[in-house]
Amino acid sequence: MKKSLLVFFMLFAFHCNSQTLETVSKLKTSYQHCLDTGVGMRNCSVEYYNQSDSLLNVTYKNLKLKLSSKEQSKLKKEQLDWIKKRDLYFEKVYSDTKKEGNFSEGSLDFDMVVYDEKANYVFGRVKELIRRI
Numbered sequence: 855m856k857k858s859l860l861v862f863f864m865l866f867a868f869h870c871n872s873q874t875l876e877t878v879s880k881l882k883t884s885y886q887h888c889l890d891t892g893v894g895m896r897n898c899s900v901e902y903y904n905q906s907d908s909l910l911n912v913t914y915k916n917l918k919l920k921l922s923s924k925e926q927s928k929l930k931k932e933q934l935d936w937i938k939k940r941d942l943y944f945e946k947v948y949s950d951t952k953k954e955g956n957f958s959e960g961s962l963d964f965d966m967v968v969y970d971e972k973a974n975y976v977f978g979r980v981k982e983l984i985r986r987i
Contacts (some may be wrong), residue, residue, distance in 0.1 A: 862897050875984055878977055885973075896962040899969035906976035913983045920987065936979060947971040 881902070888898035892896050908981035914933060947968055951957065 862888040875981060877909070878981060878984070881909070883978075896966045896969070899973070901978070903969045903973040905977040906980060910976050910980050910983070913980050913987070917983050917987050940975060940979075943975055944972055947975075 885898060885905075886904040888901070889895050914929075919928055921929060951964060951967050951971075952959050957967060
């Protein structure tokens with residue numbers, strides 16, 4: 855329940871055009887603090903990824919609102935192309951992590967590494983979109 859409320863308030867804050875590069879930095883700091891506790895580190899990574907995805911959706915919508923119809927169509931095509939690249943990148947992250955052999959596939963550490971890489975990739979796109987708002 856607490857996580858649901860936290861996500862709601864975060865999304866509300868982001869929806870109010872408060873997303874900035876500072877927001878991304880604060881989420882990264884919060885994530886690092888969670889990891890530093892050494893407890894539930896996989897959950898920290900999953901939450902970090904979910905935050906990146908939520909912020910991406912809100913940022914995309916806010917940018918879209920500021921564009922003309924023609925620019926919105928261009929942005930949509932760009933985003934669909936990015937999603938294809940993202941999916942390929944996510945597959946590569948998974949296979950590379952598996953090949954490295956540092957963690958057993960499906961282990962909590964394996965998942966943590968994969969979610970961390972996914973989140974960082976998505977936050978890269980979030981930063982690109984924020985700079986355009």
